[in-house]
Amino acid sequence: MTTRAEFLGRVRAEMRKVGAPGPPAAPERPAHLGEAAAAVRREMSERWPEALVRFVQEFERVAGVFHRVATPAEVPGVIRAIARERGAREILTWAPAELGMDLGPPLGPELAVLPAPPGGGELDRLRHREEAARAGIGVTGADLALAETGTLVLLSGAGRPRSTSLLPETHVAVFGPGALVESLEQVGAILEALHVDPARSMSGAVINFITGPSRTADIELTLTRGVHGPKFVHAVFVDGLGGAPR
Amino acid sequence: MSEDLLRVPFPQRAGAALKDAFLQEALTIATTKFIDLRREAFEGFPQGDALRDRARGIKEATLQRLDHYLGLLADNVERLGGHVHWAATGEEAREIVLRLCRDRGVRMAVKSKSMATEEIDLNEALEHAGVTPIETDLGEYIIQLAHEKPSHIIAPAIHKTKGQVAELFSRELSGRFAADPEVLTAVARKELRQKFLQADLGITGANFAVAETGTLVLVTNEGNGRMVTSLPRLHVAVMGMEKVIPTMTDLVVFLSILAKSATGQKLSSYTTLVRGPRQPGELEGPEHFHLILLDSGRVRQIGGPLREALYCLRCGACLNVCPVYRQIGGHAYGHTYPGPIGILLTAMLKGTDSVKDLAHASSLCGACKDVCPVRIDIPRMLVELREQVAHEHVAPVAERMLFRAAGRLMASPALFRLGARAGRLFQRPFTRGGKLRSLPLFFGRWTATRDLPPVAPRTFSERWDELDGPKR
Numbered sequence: 244m245t246t247r248a249e250f251l252g253r254v255r256a257e258m259r260k261v262g263a264p265g266p267p268a269a270p271e272r273p274a275h276l277g278e279a280a281a282a283v284r285r286e287m288s289e290r291w292p293e294a295l296v297r298f299v300q301e302f303e304r305v306a307g308v309f310h311r312v313a314t315p316a317e318v319p320g321v322i323r324a325i326a327r328e329r330g331a332r333e334i335l336t337w338a339p340a341e342l343g344m345d346l347g348p349p350l351g352p353e354l355a356v357l358p359a360p361p362g363g364g365e366l367d368r369l370r371h372r373e374e375a376a377r378a379g380i381g382v383t384g385a386d387l388a389l390a391e392t393g394t395l396v397l398l399s400g401a402g403r404p405r406s407t408s409l410l411p412e413t414h415v416a417v418f419g420p421g422a423l424v425e426s427l428e429q430v431g432a433i434l435e436a437l438h439v440d441p442a443r444s445m446s447g448a449v450i451n452f453i454t455g456p457s458r459t460a461d462i463e464l465t466l467t468r469g470v471h472g473p474k475f476v477h478a479v480f481v482d483g484l485g486g487a488p489r
Numbered sequence: 490m491s492e493d494l495l496r497v498p499f500p501q502r503a504g505a506a507l508k509d510a511f512l513q514e515a516l517t518i519a520t521t522k523f524i525d526l527r528r529e530a531f532e533g534f535p536q537g538d539a540l541r542d543r544a545r546g547i548k549e550a551t552l553q554r555l556d557h558y559l560g561l562l563a564d565n566v567e568r569l570g571g572h573v574h575w576a577a578t579g580e581e582a583r584e585i586v587l588r589l590c591r592d593r594g595v596r597m598a599v600k601s602k603s604m605a606t607e608e609i610d611l612n613e614a615l616e617h618a619g620v621t622p623i624e625t626d627l628g629e630y631i632i633q634l635a636h637e638k639p640s641h642i643i644a645p646a647i648h649k650t651k652g653q654v655a656e657l658f659s660r661e662l663s664g665r666f667a668a669d670p671e672v673l674t675a676v677a678r679k680e681l682r683q684k685f686l687q688a689d690l691g692i693t694g695a696n697f698a699v700a701e702t703g704t705l706v707l708v709t710n711e712g713n714g715r716m717v718t719s720l721p722r723l724h725v726a727v728m729g730m731e732k733v734i735p736t737m738t739d740l741v742v743f744l745s746i747l748a749k750s751a752t753g754q755k756l757s758s759y760t761t762l763v764r765g766p767r768q769p770g771e772l773e774g775p776e777h778f779h780l781i782l783l784d785s786g787r788v789r790q791i792g793g794p795l796r797e798a799l800y801c802l803r804c805g806a807c808l809n810v811c812p813v814y815r816q817i818g819g820h821a822y823g824h825t826y827p828g829p830i831g832i833l834l835t836a837m838l839k840g841t842d843s844v845k846d847l848a849h850a851s852s853l854c855g856a857c858k859d860v861c862p863v864r865i866d867i868p869r870m871l872v873e874l875r876e877q878v879a880h881e882h883v884a885p886v887a888e889r890m891l892f893r894a895a896g897r898l899m900a901s902p903a904l905f906r907l908g909a910r911a912g913r914l915f916q917r918p919f920t921r922g923g924k925l926r927s928l929p930l931f932f933g934r935w936t937a938t939r940d941l942p943p944v945a946p947r948t949f950s951e952r953w954d955e956l957d958g959p960k961r
Contacts, residue, residue, distance in 0.1 A: 244585070245784075247563065250575035253788050254556045254730075260792025267557050268550040271543075272738040301755070363770045371772045372720075376686060392755040401770030405719045409712060431741035434762075438702045438737065448569070448768045449718070452744075452760035457712040460752075461628035461644060463651050464519055465670040470627055470678055471685075472712025472759070 272435060280436030283429045284421075291423040294390040295480065298423065301393030305455030306468065307476045314483040318417055319349035321479050322382060326354055329413050329475070331379025333357060338402030342384050342417065343484060361402040371404060381411035381473070385418040387433065388478070391426050394454045395478065398437075399447030408453060414473040416453075419484025499823065499846035506817040512648055516818050519647045523809040526753025527860065540746050545863040547739045548800040552791060558700040558733045559782065565703025569765030571778040579609030579785045586611060586692070586725055587618050589779060593723055595620055595689040599681075601707065601714040602626035603694025604642065604803055605727045605783055608825045608838060611692070622692070623684045625713040627677050634661045640819035642805035642826070643751050648818060681713075691717035691775065695728040696802070697743060698780075701736050703764055705780065708747060710758045718763050724775040730782045731799040743802065750862040751804040786838040794873050798833040800863040807857035807867060813850050822847060829857040829867045836874055845882050848874045887931055905950070912944040 258264050273279035287294065299309045310321050326334065334354055338361045339345035347356040357374045360367040375381075383403070387396035395416045399405045408414045424430060437445055457472030468474050497505075506512055531537045551558055563573040576582035589595070598620055600606065612633070615622040624633040628645035632638065635657055639645030646654070655668040658676055666676055693714060697706040705726055707714035718724050734740060748754040767774030790796050808814045808828030819827035824843070826834040829851055836844045848871060857867040884892075898908045919925050925941040927933060935941065 244581060245575045245577040247560075247573070247575050250577065250730075250782070250784065250788075251556045251560060253577075253784070254559065254791060257788055257791035257793075258553070258556060261553075261796075264554055264556075267554040267735070270736045270738060272736060305754075305758075359772060361770075363767075363772055368772050372686075376682075394756055399771060399774070400768070404772045405715065406773055409715050409719065427741045427745045431738045434737040434741070446768060447771050448764045448766065448774050450762040451715065452756060452762075454754070454756045454758050454760075456758065457710070458758050459627045459674060459711050461626070461631065461646055462649075462654055462670040462673055463515075464522055464644070464647070465651075467670050467674040470674050470711040470713075471625070471681065471716055 273432070276432070276435040276439045279432045283424065283432050287423055287425070287429075288420075290425070291420045294388075294423040294425050295420075297390035297425070298388050298393060298478075301390065302455075302478055303393070305393050307393060307455055307478055309478050309480070311480045311482070313481075315344050315481055318344060318479055318481060319346055321477075322346065322380070322415060323350060323354065325413060325415060325477060326380055329379055331411075331413065333374070333378040334380045334382060335359075335375055335378035335407050335411055336382040337384060337404070337407055341400075341402040342382065344417075346382065359402055359404050359407065363401060372406075375404065375406040375410045378411045380413045380415060381407040381409070382415045382417065383407050385416040385422050385478070387424055387430060388416075388418055388422045388480075389424055389427065389430055389452075392454055394452050395476075396430065397451045397453065398445045399449040399451070401446055403447065405447075405449050405451070408451065409472050412469065412473060413475040413477065414453070415477040415479060417479045417481060417484070419481045421485070499821070499850065502821040502823060503817045503850070506821040511650065512818055513816075515647055515650075516815055519641070519644060520809040520815045523644075523752070523805070527750055527806055527809070528753075530749035530753040530755065534749065537746065537749070540742055541862050541864060544742050544746055545800065547734060547742060548863055551734055552731070552796065552799060555730075555733070555791060558735055559730060562698055562700040562703060562733050563780075563782075565700065566765060566778075566780050569703050569768075569778075571703070571765040571780055574779060574781045575784075576781050577784045579783070582609050582727055582781050582783050582785070583611055583614040585779075585781055586727070587614060587620075589723065589725060590615070590618060590620050590690065593689065593777075595723065597621045597623065597684065597688045598690040598692050599623050599625050599684055599688040599713075599717050599721060600629075600692040601694075601709060601717045602629050602645070603692065603727060604825065605694045605729050606692060607639065609727070609783070609785065611727070620690075623681070623688065625681050625684070625717065626709070626711060627674065630677055630681065631657065634658070638820065638825075640827070641808060642803055642819075642828070642831075644805075648820070685713075685716040685720050688721045690723045690725060691721040693717055693724070693726045695726050695732050696747070697740055698728060698733045699735070699737055699740055699762075700733050704737075704740075705763045706740060707761045707763065708744075708757045708759070709761070710752070710754075712759055714761050715759055718761065718775070719773045722776050723779075724763075724766070724777070725779045725781065727781045727783060729787055730784060731787055746862045747802055747804055750802070750806045750860070786840075790837050794877070795833055795837045795870055797865050798830065798837055798867075798870065800865050801830050801834070802862055804862055806860040806862065810856040810860050812852050812854060812856070817850075822850070829871070830861075830865065833867065833870050833874070841874065841877050841881060844874060845878045848878045902950075906948075909944050909948045909951075913946070916943045 385395040456468045459470040612622045631646040640648045652668045696708045748757045766778040814828045824835040832847045
């Protein structure tokens with residue numbers, strides 16, 4: 244088998260054919276990554292209402308369903324209506340601490356709310372997998388809502404399983420003004436900061452950009468939704484939802 | 490790629506495709522739709538051109554210090570608890586995957602769409618080793634059930650009708666399914682959902698890998714890339730070594746043009762950034778993550794004539810606009826990567842020898858270069874490839890003599906004029922309706938499928954001489 248040294252040795256030998264390699268090019272980005280991300284946050288704390296208008300437009304263009312409520316107390320009502328519409332009985336959610344609300348008391352007992360256990364033990368894991376495979380609705384937060392493309396950005400981690408937004412037929416993302424950004428470029432600045440600033444560092448291994456429902460056009464180019472992931476994606480925007488943005 | 494297909498020479502493969510009426514219609518509909526979607530996406534995106542230049546610049550800058558970025562990527566993947574393997578050949582890459590399967594007792598593997606594993610014939614190797622590979626991209630799943638090969642980089646099953654898919658599913662999955670994409674998609678969802686939950690191993694490629702953070706990036710529409718990296722206990726990614734990019738800032742530049750070029754979407758439904766195995770506190774994700782960096786002919790092009798082909802993002806835009814691809818489709822090319830870029834990639838991975846016919850399967854119109862998100866100069870490299878083919882594999886004696894004669898003729902004005910006069914004389918018996926329709930001897934092979942314009946009654950140079958006035 245080839246070793247790292249052999250492989251990179253061949254790469255270097257080829258590079259020398261083109262010319263003596265200089266130092267790696269300095270990346271085209273702000274010098275202070277943490278500050279750049281903070282600047283995006285500052286700008287968006289002013290401009291989020293415009294970004295929201297664009298987000299709704301783009302999110303609906305990719306077949307998302309948008310809801311807006313004033314306070315977190317109104318969120319369970321929105322979810323109950325979605326559950327009724329879809330005939331769903333079981334609601335998988337992120338851990339209440341990560342979601343910013345506990346949906347169990349307001350939705351029970353007619354709906355079974357299945358929050359992700361905050362830990363990661365083997366038993367928790369097995370139970371969660373079974374629940375995720377059978378729940379009809381998955382409720383998550385959204386760390387970013389990207390207006391330019393109607394995209395929800397979700398970071399995985401403790402209490403924020405990847406499959407909440409993947410296995411159920413319907414995904415509902417709940418977020419407030421702090422999640423809104425305008426452009427992919429801004430997302431780039433925030434992603435850079437996530438990886439350099441230990442205080443903001445993410446705990447999980449995965450970041451998902453979700454732009455509308457799962458889709459395919461592999462049979463005669465006919466657009467079909469819900470091939471592996473959710474068939475329906477809802478965004479619930481809560482004006483009064485605070486919480487520290489990432 | 491199946492050896493049977495390659496035993497038939499390219500002209501016959503292309504000829505068969507041209508006679509396939511369904512394929513012709515499917516290709517026209519699909520490629521026209523992709524072209525329109527791409528154009529609309531870029532029309533509403535004025536910064537697109539500048540971003541394409543930037544993306545190209547990033548690819549070139551990365552190649553200039555590829556050793557550094559590959560080392561950095563490997564360091565970061567390992568820091569996060571992943572394992573990195575270096576594969577000089579496809580065979581080595583397969584061996585690494587098979588060893589992991591043996592060590593971890595893998596019986597079933599779910600795969601998200603990956604051209605790199607297609608390229609190294611991983612499925613066949615897994616089957617021989619007793620591991621069942623399941624393709625989970627709907628298009629790939631269809632052609633796997635049908636024991637066929639993908640015909641388009643991003644729409645692998647465009648050559649099949651919904652009726653054919655319904656028949657296939659009914660036969661393979663025991664049921665009676667209507668020829669309705671909605672129904673058939675639901676069937677695949679149910680079937681594959683079980684496989685995702687049962688499989689021991691998830692296999693992916695990678696659209697990008699960010700060196701500075703050790704992040705693998707998967708772009709999918711169906712969500713299978715997410716399933717495959719979340720549910721099985723082992724994740725193996727096979728990635729061409731040229732997919733590495735330096736930073737997250739660079740990544741968003743590519744994301745902003747990739748889906749627009751491929752399907753006309755602003756972003757694909759899912760862009761998944763994965764760093765290593767499951768982290769502490771996470772309920773899901775693999776216990777082990779392995780990244781296989783693949784050379785297989787790529788490295789020697791860093792200093793070689795196909796260097797620019799290493800920029801390729803595998804978006805498929807050049808296929809859709811290529812007048813040759815639009816006529817013959819992906820299978821006729823006979824290799825993993827079809828279309829204009831596919832000819833270059835085949836030459837890169839399998840050597841110039843394997844493209845001695847394909848190098849000519851281009852009109853050199855340049856449409857591929859125009860739509861390429863990183864502006865790869867495909868026509869230039871195709872011409873160079875033809876030159877190389879001509880030098881190395883010596884065409885038939887008659888062809889060589891003919892070209893040598895033509896060279897002499899065109900180098901001398903007197904001979905050229907004489908030739909034109911002789912041509913006018915000899916072409917007479919073969920000219921019908923103002924075209925040369927059937928020439929004798931081996932020239933007949935040209936006129937069997939094409940008309941040739943005859944030598945003009947008065948050539949341009951003859952008319953030029955008759956003009957009055959100053960000529961320089």
